[in-house]
Amino acid sequence: MYRVHKAYMDCTYTCLALLFWVLPAQADMEHARNLMEAGQFAEARAAFEVYARSGNADAEELIGVMYAMGLGVARDDERAFDWYLRASMKGHPGAQSGLGWYYEVGRGLPAPDMVRAYLWYALSAIGGDPDAVDSLEEITPRLTADERARAEVLVDDYKVWMYPFR
DSSP states (O other): OHHHHHHHHHHHHHHHHHHHHHHHHHHHHHHHHHHHHTTOHHHHHHHHHHHHHTTOHHHHHHHHHHHHHTSSSOOOHHHHHHHHHHHHTTTOHHHHHHHHHHHHHOTTSSSOOHHHHHHHHHHHHHTTOHHHHHHHHHHGGGSOHHHHHHHHHHHHHHHHHHOTTO
16 A cells, blocks of 8 residues: 555656646746737747747747748748748647648748648648648649549658547
8 A cells, every 4th residue: 555655646746846847838938929929029039949949849830930920030931931840740730730831832942732731731630720621621622633642641641640649
């Protein structure tokens, strides 16, 4: 009985320690978002970069938004795409939708790529982004049957890795 109790207590202490570590980080990310919404882009970007360096997909996606829209930085489609890609590979639905848009319109790319646009919109929809469903409905008629089949193969490849339980 002592072992079970000790294991339970060890787990409880670990969970509490994680909670006290995670909650301030979430509050700081919220503060960084508030800075961005207030137009204090340099301060927001500095805060996001701290989290992005530790692999925070939300921060990576928001830095991508800043580059995509030229918020406090010169608009740079290549850098926006790169930040979206980092967050997308971690399963961030908003960033995945952003990648889908870049592939759809071809901005910052040699040409549009509807197969990749479909891939990223589909992954975003699987991840829960309701706007991605609308984007998929818009682009699907523009794909040939062969392009759609190639895109579905890619979705199946990524889905099991990125969203194993969906």
